[in-house]
Amino acid sequence: MSEEIALVTGASRGIGRAVADRLAAAGYRLAITSRDQLRLARAAKELGPSVFAHAADLRRSKDIAGLIKAMRNSIGEPQILINNAGIAPSGKFEKTNEEMLESSMSLHLRAPFALIRAFLPGLRAAGQGCLLQLASTAGLRGFAYTSAYCAAKHAMLGMTRSLAAELQGTAIRSYAVCPGFVDTDITRNAARSIAERQGKSEEIAMNELGAMNRIGRLHSTAEVADAVLQLCRERPVGCVYNLDAEPPCFVEEP
Numbered sequence: 001m002s003e004e005i006a007l008v009t010g011a012s013r014g015i016g017r018a019v020a021d022r023l024a025a026a027g028y029r030l031a032i033t034s035r036d037q038l039r040l041a042r043a044a045k046e047l048g049p050s051v052f053a054h055a056a057d058l059r060r061s062k063d064i065a066g067l068i069k070a071m072r073n074s075i076g077e078p079q080i081l082i083n084n085a086g087i088a089p090s091g092k093f094e095k096t097n098e099e100m101l102e103s104s105m106s107l108h109l110r111a112p113f114a115l116i117r118a119f120l121p122g123l124r125a126a127g128q129g130c131l132l133q134l135a136s137t138a139g140l141r142g143f144a145y146t147s148a149y150c151a152a153k154h155a156m157l158g159m160t161r162s163l164a165a166e167l168q169g170t171a172i173r174s175y176a177v178c179p180g181f182v183d184t185d186i187t188r189n190a191a192r193s194i195a196e197r198q199g200k201s202e203e204i205a206m207n208e209l210g211a212m213n214r215i216g217r218l219h220s221t222a223e224v225a226d227a228v229l230q231l232c233r234e235r236p237v238g239c240v241y242n243l244d245a246e247p248p249c250f251v252e253e254p
């Protein structure tokens with residue numbers, strides 16, 4: 001059992017929830033956050049009696065500051081930070097406006113950046129820790145109709161790589177995990193709009209999205225959570241972890 005504190009953002013559902021489940025089962029003390037207060041409270045209750053939950057819209061600096069303060073006043077500084085909260089705005093490039101770009105950059109880049117800046121001094125003092133971003137294969141290559149999302153995930157990888165270079169030689173790890181399409185609300189919403197546009201069933205659209213993964217099928221949230229737990233526990237040297245490779249592996253850095 002570990003006494004380490006893990007903060008998981010976007011832990012009310014989807015991948016974040018599966019990661020929180022795994023970390024709780026592995027004995028980490030959990031702090032979770034997402035916007036929806038009720039769903040978050042329900043998740044906290046299901047995860048265990050001493051889980052710290054604080055609702056925040058991570059696109060807002062004020063909410064991020066509130067989360068950091070609330071953590072320091074209650075559970076304490078995390079040794080593990082999982083930047084998972086995400087949205088996936090989609091549409092043709094011409095229909096992707098600045099607001100969509102801003103929203104995506106705020107959530108996938110600015111919020112992780114702010115949380116890492118807040119908690120890195122604690123990790124430096126302890127001499128170890130784990131900073132992990134839920135990125136995507138959309139951070140490794142371009143996908144049509146998701147320019148705001150791809151841009152933000154590429155930026156997320158840049159930040160993670162830069163941090164890993166700065167932390168070289170320490171026991172603090174900076175990771176980005178890159179799944180392809182995962183069976184969650186984000187993919188289901190995409191499948192729904194494809195199904196409507198192309199006059200096919202949602203199920204067929206889901207399978208087609210899965211077939212776009214190099215592994216030829218959708219990832220399960222459990223698969224992603226297993227990889228995250230393994231990295232948090234074993235802390236291998238590496239940075240960008242491609243889950244959509246067979247077998248999953250660190251991307252070779254130039």
Ligand SMILES: NC(=O)c1ccc[n+]([C@@H]2O[C@H](COP(=O)([O-])OP(=O)(O)OC[C@H]3O[C@@H](n4cnc5c(N)ncnc54)[C@H](OP(=O)(O)O)[C@@H]3O)[C@@H](O)[C@H]2O)c1
Binds near residue numbers: 083
């Ligand atoms: N699903 C995929 O195919 C896939 C593939 C590769 C990478 N990823 C990445 O994995 C991460 C999780 O995705 P998912 O598929 O699990 O999505 P999901 O099922 O839609 O869950 C997203 C989580 O983020 C939270 N969230 C959304 N906007 C937020 C905001 N403004 N502030 C705080 N929390 C917010 C949501 O809770 P509330 O709505 O209550 O705020 C929820 O807990 C994302 O970063 C995504 O980009 C997903």
